[in-house]
Amino acid sequence: EPEVTQTPSHQVTQMGQEVILRCVPISNHLYFYWYRQILGQKVEFLVSFYNNEISEKSEIFDDQFSVERPDGSNFTLKIRSTKLEDSAMYFCASRPERGYTGELFFGEGSRLTVL
Amino acid sequence: AQSVTQLGSHVSVSEGALVLLRCNYSSSVPPYLFWYVQYPNQGLQLLLKYTTGATLVKGINGFEAEFKKSETSFHLTKPSAHMSDAAEYFCAVSADNQFYFGTGTSLTVIP
Numbered sequence: 001e002p003e004v005t006q007t008p009s010h011q012v013t014q015m016g017q018e019v020i021l022r023c024v025p026i027s028n029h030l031y032f033y034w035y036r037q038i039l040g041q042k043v044e045f046l047v048s049f050y051n052n053e054i055s056e057k058s059e060i061f062d063d064q065f066s067v068e069r070p071d072g073s074n075f076t077l078k079i080r081s082t083k084l085e086d087s088a089m090y091f092c093a094s095r096p097e098r099g100y101t102g103e104l105f106f107g108e109g110s111r112l113t114v115l
Numbered sequence: 116a117q118s119v120t121q122l123g124s125h126v127s128v129s130e131g132a133l134v135l136l137r138c139n140y141s142s143s144v145p146p147y148l149f150w151y152v153q154y155p156n157q158g159l160q161l162l163l164k165y166t167t168g169a170t171l172v173k174g175i176n177g178f179e180a181e182f183k184k185s186e187t188s189f190h191l192t193k194p195s196a197h198m199s200d201a202a203e204y205f206c207a208v209s210a211d212n213q214f215y216f217g218t219g220t221s222l223t224v225i226p
Contacts, residue, residue: 102147
């Protein structure tokens, strides 16, 4: 069964460093999302992406965050200068354009630890 | 705009007892509703979903949920709790191209 894959599964970085989290959405999906879950807290919406541009973003998604679809398969989340409070699990999700039943298909997550 | 409220951030039940996790939503359009389970240090696993049709939805691991439009609720139940059910449970609502999670309920199962 097709699935969303994320890499790396866990990344440890120093404060101030740039981090890129990668996602490969399901191949025929056209809407892409990033969510964040700080340890022990709820899963929060960061950004949605469609047709090569951001369609919606939350207040969490400030200027240090960016998303990109560099090729036909990858969808990346870049954090330009990481802070301690960026430590979280980041989930990528995708959905099709047609036949949408409201469900997002989530990856297994990338755990980011900022020291 | 959509929102999800999960009453009770922590629920404890005895093994074999009924599990009831509450979820209420608000939505300006007919919603799609979901329950996810998250085991420690793992990703989100879809338990069940309501899109259209029958309002009582059965999911994996013996869980089910009933969509009650009049009560704007989508409570999750399981007749008999098992130790392996201990996890974090998230209710989610999808409507109008938005998808939001509730704050989660941590389920503890007491032997």
